Amino acid sequence: MSKKQALTEFHRGSILAAAERLFAEKGTEKTTMDDIAREAEYSKATLYVYFQSKEEIINAILLSGMLLLKKKICEAIEGHSSWLEAYDAVCLSIVRFYNENPTAYDAATGALTPAARGEEAPKGVADILRVGQEIDGVLAAFLERGSQEGMVCAQMPAMETVLLFWAGLAGMVRAAYYRSGYIQDTVGLDRETFLQHGSRLLLRAMTQPDVQP
Amino acid sequence: MSKKQALTEFHRGSILAAAERLFAEKGTEKTTMDDIAREAEYSKATLYVYFQSKEEIINAILLSGMLLLKKKICEAIEGHSSWLEAYDAVCLSIVRFYNENPTAYDAATGALTPAARGEEAPKGVADILRVGQEIDGVLAAFLERGSQEGMVCAQMPAMETVLLFWAGLAGMVRAAYYRSGYIQDTVGLDRETFLQHGSRLLLRAMTQPDVQP
Amino acid sequence: MSKKQALTEFHRGSILAAAERLFAEKGTEKTTMDDIAREAEYSKATLYVYFQSKEEIINAILLSGMLLLKKKICEAIEGHSSWLEAYDAVCLSIVRFYNENPTAYDAATGALTPAARGEEAPKGVADILRVGQEIDGVLAAFLERGSQEGMVCAQMPAMETVLLFWAGLAGMVRAAYYRSGYIQDTVGLDRETFLQHGSRLLLRAMTQPDVQP
Amino acid sequence: MSKKQALTEFHRGSILAAAERLFAEKGTEKTTMDDIAREAEYSKATLYVYFQSKEEIINAILLSGMLLLKKKICEAIEGHSSWLEAYDAVCLSIVRFYNENPTAYDAATGALTPAARGEEAPKGVADILRVGQEIDGVLAAFLERGSQEGMVCAQMPAMETVLLFWAGLAGMVRAAYYRSGYIQDTVGLDRETFLQHGSRLLLRAMTQPDVQP
DNA sequence: CATGAATGAGCGTTCATTCAT
DNA sequence: GATGAATGAACGCTCATTCAT
Numbered sequence: 072m073s074k075k076q077a078l079t080e081f082h083r084g085s086i087l088a089a090a091e092r093l094f095a096e097k098g099t100e101k102t103t104m105d106d107i108a109r110e111a112e113y114s115k116a117t118l119y120v121y122f123q124s125k126e127e128i129i130n131a132i133l134l135s136g137m138l139l140l141k142k143k144i145c146e147a148i149e150g151h152s153s154w155l156e157a158y159d160a161v162c163l164s165i166v167r168f169y170n171e172n173p174t175a176y177d178a179a180t181g182a183l184t185p186a187a188r189g190e191e192a193p194k195g196v197a198d199i200l201r202v203g204q205e206i207d208g209v210l211a212a213f214l215e216r217g218s219q220e221g222m223v224c225a226q227m228p229a230m231e232t233v234l235l236f237w238a239g240l241a242g243m244v245r246a247a248y249y250r251s252g253y254i255q256d257t258v259g260l261d262r263e264t265f266l267q268h269g270s271r272l273l274l275r276a277m278t279q280p281d282v283q284p
Numbered sequence: 285m286s287k288k289q290a291l292t293e294f295h296r297g298s299i300l301a302a303a304e305r306l307f308a309e310k311g312t313e314k315t316t317m318d319d320i321a322r323e324a325e326y327s328k329a330t331l332y333v334y335f336q337s338k339e340e341i342i343n344a345i346l347l348s349g350m351l352l353l354k355k356k357i358c359e360a361i362e363g364h365s366s367w368l369e370a371y372d373a374v375c376l377s378i379v380r381f382y383n384e385n386p387t388a389y390d391a392a393t394g395a396l397t398p399a400a401r402g403e404e405a406p407k408g409v410a411d412i413l414r415v416g417q418e419i420d421g422v423l424a425a426f427l428e429r430g431s432q433e434g435m436v437c438a439q440m441p442a443m444e445t446v447l448l449f450w451a452g453l454a455g456m457v458r459a460a461y462y463r464s465g466y467i468q469d470t471v472g473l474d475r476e477t478f479l480q481h482g483s484r485l486l487l488r489a490m491t492q493p494d495v496q497p
Numbered sequence: 498m499s500k501k502q503a504l505t506e507f508h509r510g511s512i513l514a515a516a517e518r519l520f521a522e523k524g525t526e527k528t529t530m531d532d533i534a535r536e537a538e539y540s541k542a543t544l545y546v547y548f549q550s551k552e553e554i555i556n557a558i559l560l561s562g563m564l565l566l567k568k569k570i571c572e573a574i575e576g577h578s579s580w581l582e583a584y585d586a587v588c589l590s591i592v593r594f595y596n597e598n599p600t601a602y603d604a605a606t607g608a609l610t611p612a613a614r615g616e617e618a619p620k621g622v623a624d625i626l627r628v629g630q631e632i633d634g635v636l637a638a639f640l641e642r643g644s645q646e647g648m649v650c651a652q653m654p655a656m657e658t659v660l661l662f663w664a665g666l667a668g669m670v671r672a673a674y675y676r677s678g679y680i681q682d683t684v685g686l687d688r689e690t691f692l693q694h695g696s697r698l699l700l701r702a703m704t705q706p707d708v709q710p
Numbered sequence: 711m712s713k714k715q716a717l718t719e720f721h722r723g724s725i726l727a728a729a730e731r732l733f734a735e736k737g738t739e740k741t742t743m744d745d746i747a748r749e750a751e752y753s754k755a756t757l758y759v760y761f762q763s764k765e766e767i768i769n770a771i772l773l774s775g776m777l778l779l780k781k782k783i784c785e786a787i788e789g790h791s792s793w794l795e796a797y798d799a800v801c802l803s804i805v806r807f808y809n810e811n812p813t814a815y816d817a818a819t820g821a822l823t824p825a826a827r828g829e830e831a832p833k834g835v836a837d838i839l840r841v842g843q844e845i846d847g848v849l850a851a852f853l854e855r856g857s858q859e860g861m862v863c864a865q866m867p868a869m870e871t872v873l874l875f876w877a878g879l880a881g882m883v884r885a886a887y888y889r890s891g892y893i894q895d896t897v898g899l900d901r902e903t904f905l906q907h908g909s910r911l912l913l914r915a916m917t918q919p920d921v922q923p
Numbered sequence: 924c925a926t927g928a929a930t931g932a933g934c935g936t937t938c939a940t941t942c943a944t
Numbered sequence: 945g946a947t948g949a950a951t952g953a954a955c956g957c958t959c960a961t962t963c964a965t
Binding site for chain 2: 100200207227228230231232234235236237238239240241242243245246247253254257258260265268269272273274275276277278279
């Protein structure tokens, strides 16, 4: 990569970092381009040198978040020989990731897709969706491995289980983020412990066939 | 309640009904006060006679949504003698409720609280949180009944399980809403079926003790 | 017309008057909505209460200018029994009109049409074109009357002659406006006299058949 | 001219050629300095090495357009022994010139001068006006030759007739450009034919004394 | 000299809110 | 009490211009 490209990447990164901070704090809609410019210490016009629009910034954050998440999940799976340990590590990496990336995670669970449907595929959305599918695929394969090792009940189709697991854990992470005070007051658990329990709860859901009435 | 108060309540209700329709259709951010005034057939200024701000309208809808949800959950519990049937009915009422109230439900899961913390407790937020706690209480009692009937593993504290169940189901509902197209393409399920499976998945999570490595 | 409608018309008129002044002075492109708001002594937002966009303001000015011009031309024709006197009056009314309406006249000669072709018929453009055609029709009929009275050579098709006459006079008016200083210096004529001569020049062009080489 | 000066002229010429292409295509207002830089294959900053501002570029193009027009007119006059043929050739060269130079011609008729008067004479305007005067002189001499040859009525002062002819033809060219569709629909003539007829119309205006009532 | 990078000032438009009637 | 009218404050975005290298 040339020096120029590196510098461009540096500025794009600074802007994205600033935007990410603000998005996490106030959400994408309430964060203005002026806010981002101020936080990143560029002029607003400079933002448009590095990104074509606010939407491109949002999508770039989403994409980088998704890519990082995928990497962490793969590392978690590959880094543990025991399936159960790997499962805990996967959940932990998702949870930790969300602590640093609330907005990106939000998107990972699909919150952006409807906006994206506005007309056609707005620049960058295709990549985001593709990475999301790749993560789904990685998790599905992981689940099937668990099934072969007898840790996971084989009766449910892997992909559907992944989607439900993913959505359920996302909901818990979201709750742990938005309602940490309430959770602390009610059940006396910090965010991390609460989410460990949640991960285990979801694991139990996958270890046995359906309930018989 | 005096005649005057009753009239005031009537107007507030009309406005909220209109706002609710629009919020469900376009979301709170994309719904303008002009939209609400037109839909409710009041002048925009009149909205400010009955509500101090747009945020108060949003919070009032949240509150009414929470109250309705609580009512439906109680009915579902009281309307079935079999715990398992009652469980399915509870999940179904939550799911159906969300189909008509995406925004309110979003809030019910806590998405509004951080914005609320901005300064102090903005008018109406306290009520919302209180109803949320009441629902948590109802569900915790229901879970304990399930525990006594042998349907639910007794080892986990009821309140924590409620919080996790609630958050997990919320995540699934959210995913089913935002990603229905992707879910249909990937696993070939419509929203309702997907969420039935999700409810059962969460139920299984609650019927057995923790996984032993 | 109700009181409310009258008031609305009054405000629209004030805004249009201000815009017309500024357009004449700086052109439509260099006149901003802020300029118009300041000149009309409204807030910028109020402009958008009475007009949907800047383009609607431009088009409204064009239309009113065209309508007024048509009225003046008709009055000039009907107010004189002698064709020659009527001809002079028509030219004079065009010339005078332009002194007060440089922008509208510019448009009358078609300068707006290409912008209008952008996509489809932008609101109000159809009316403008229609009035333009009506004026062409009025002038064509007037020319044919001149032909019957022997004042105008009958050999050329009336409509084409109208178009050429109109375009030629427009060019002279334009020049008289933009280059009045130069004209004064070079030939020692004020604007009005210069344009009288121009009108007569064009008249002569219409009184005899084509030149034979 | 030194080598350095020649190089400077070369770069100025390249920039002007690029700008001219774009101005003809999109107009001066909608052409950005970025567009010009891209088209000329210089960096935008380099444009400011050779021109002080966008306006100077516009004026320089105007000037070169005027110079070219003058050259073409002189050639047309000198290239035909018959006055009538020369007249047709002059009109044709003006018309053709405009097809390739709509913007420059617009300016040639004076559209720029009032903007120029804003403060003082902005750089380059004086040259433009001077060339305009030279063209006027050439045409006046040509008219006097026509008068001596009996083709043009001698009664009118040559300079004034030139100004009126020029302004009238400019108006027709302008109309033929902006309203070619309407003209085609109404009288079924293409641009070139319409303007031929216009030229002849103006010629007839110059061949006889004033109309007698 | 040539330029990549940066930006100030501005654009048309929107919308929650206010206030005289 | 109800409202029509008005608006301040933003918004996302553009572009002619500058300047360190």
